[in-house]
Amino acid sequence: MPSDIIPVFDGHNDALLRLYESGQSNAEQSFLDGTTEGHIDLPRARKGGLAGGLFAIFPPPIAERGPNGKRIRPEDGAFPQLSQADALSSTLAMAAILMRLERAAQGRFAVCRTSGDIRSAMAVGALAAVFHIEGAEAIGPDLDLIDILYGAGLRSIGPVWSRSNIFGHGVPFRFPSSPDIGDGLTDAGKALVRKCNTLKMMVDLSHLNEKGFRDVQAISDAPLVASHSNVHAISEQSRNLTAWQLDAIRETGGLVGLNFAAGFLRPDGQSNADTDLEVMLRHLDALLEALGEDGVAFGSDFDGALMPQAIGDAAGLPNLLNAMEAHGYGRELVEKIAWRNWLGLLERTIG
Numbered sequence: 001m002p003s004d005i006i007p008v009f010d011g012h013n014d015a016l017l018r019l020y021e022s023g024q025s026n027a028e029q030s031f032l033d034g035t036t037e038g039h040i041d042l043p044r045a046r047k048g049g050l051a052g053g054l055f056a057i058f059p060p061p062i063a064e065r066g067p068n069g070k071r072i073r074p075e076d077g078a079f080p081q082l083s084q085a086d087a088l089s090s091t092l093a094m095a096a097i098l099m100r101l102e103r104a105a106q107g108r109f110a111v112c113r114t115s116g117d118i119r120s121a122m123a124v125g126a127l128a129a130v131f132h133i134e135g136a137e138a139i140g141p142d143l144d145l146i147d148i149l150y151g152a153g154l155r156s157i158g159p160v161w162s163r164s165n166i167f168g169h170g171v172p173f174r175f176p177s178s179p180d181i182g183d184g185l186t187d188a189g190k191a192l193v194r195k196c197n198t199l200k201m202m203v204d205l206s207h208l209n210e211k212g213f214r215d216v217q218a219i220s221d222a223p224l225v226a227s228h229s230n231v232h233a234i235s236e237q238s239r240n241l242t243a244w245q246l247d248a249i250r251e252t253g254g255l256v257g258l259n260f261a262a263g264f265l266r267p268d269g270q271s272n273a274d275t276d277l278e279v280m281l282r283h284l285d286a287l288l289e290a291l292g293e294d295g296v297a298f299g300s301d302f303d304g305a306l307m308p309q310a311i312g313d314a315a316g317l318p319n320l321l322n323a324m325e326a327h328g329y330g331r332e333l334v335e336k337i338a339w340r341n342w343l344g345l346l347e348r349t350i351g
Contacts (some may be wrong), residue, residue, distance in 0.1 A: 008048070009338070010302070012054055013301070015303045017094065017153070019031060020090065024076065040303055045127055049317055052118055055098060056304075057090075057094040057098070057132065057133045059137050062086060076172060081137075081184070082137045084139075087135070108125075108126055112128045115351065130156060131152070132156040136158070143165055145203075146196075155346075157201060157204065158206060159208065165184070169181070169205060171208065173237075173238065173239065175263075178210070179232070197219075200222075202346070204225055204227045205226045208289065212222050220252075222252075223255065223348060224254035225254050226254075226257070226299075228300070253295075255296070258280065258287065259305070261305030265283060266279060274308075294341055296336075298337065302314060
């Protein structure tokens with residue numbers, strides 16, 4: 001990447017889902033060589049300073065698609081449950097893509113298991129990928145698959161996406177709405193959190209409902225983390241964080257990654273690419289006030305959401321960093337939000 005660009009470590013992307021759903025036999029090579037599809041590939045990452053991030057495996061819902069190819073969202077914002085068989089098939093397929101990417105990259109892309117691995121990859125210019133699962137439907141109540149996936153590099157897991165499963169209840173996509181929708185974690189979900197604590201695996205709260213969040217707060221001995229969420233007081237999306245949730249995250253020395261999705265940024269809740277960077281700065285200001293300088297980072301949702309056109313894709317990350325500096329954030333604070341806070345958090349969780 002250009003030497004004058006501040007590196008970014010990003011808390012969430014769905015590039016593996018995009019590659020999986022493309023159906024291309026050479027999907028990994030297109031990621032490495034460059035493509036016009038989606039938001040992230042290796043050339044655009046280097047151009048924009050994207051040095052690494054949590055690469056999510058998200059088992060997609062079985063749902064009808066509209067004329068534009070996008071999934072049709074249910075009217076109540078809640079997707080039906082996904083069978084373990086369907087989730088296992090897609091989860092393993094995306095994990096295979098991740099491993100093939102690392103092999104094909106020949107040192108340009110690294111699956112990282114520790115914070116030290118991330119620092120080493122960044123030092124040599126390799127894109128540092130942390131294996132993350134968003135929605136644990138593939139895992140049975142015995143939790144045995146976690147041990148297998150941990151051996152393959154899994155270091156972070158969101159027990160639910162925005163749908164229910166055997167572990168708990170994901171918060172549906174609703175606006176305006178609080179996250180207080182549905183029951184808390186099941187016994188299996190509580191056991192999953194304890195298992196993650198034992199393995200030093202990060203638990204991601206971004207799609208969990210309010211009661212589930214409270215359950216994790218009561219059980220977990222690790223910092224509370226929402227990898228890609230915003231401030232509910234600015235945008236009343238059910239997926240955004242309320243004041244007490246932000247307080248709970250701060251009390252544990254946790255972290256929130258700013259979600260770039262236009263619909264989670266805007267006060268009107270609209271998914272509109274004509275979204276000014278100013279609203280992103282409003283969320284960052286509020287997160288800094290609630291969490292302090294060490295608790296704020298990025299969780300872009302690249303390849304999983306509509307981006308503000310002022311950013312566009314990974315190559316546009318410097319536009320946001322420049323806006324932060326123009327807003328009055330000093331270089332040290334910009335670097336903390338861009339990458340240092342994520343690395344510090346991961347050092348305290350996965351080691």
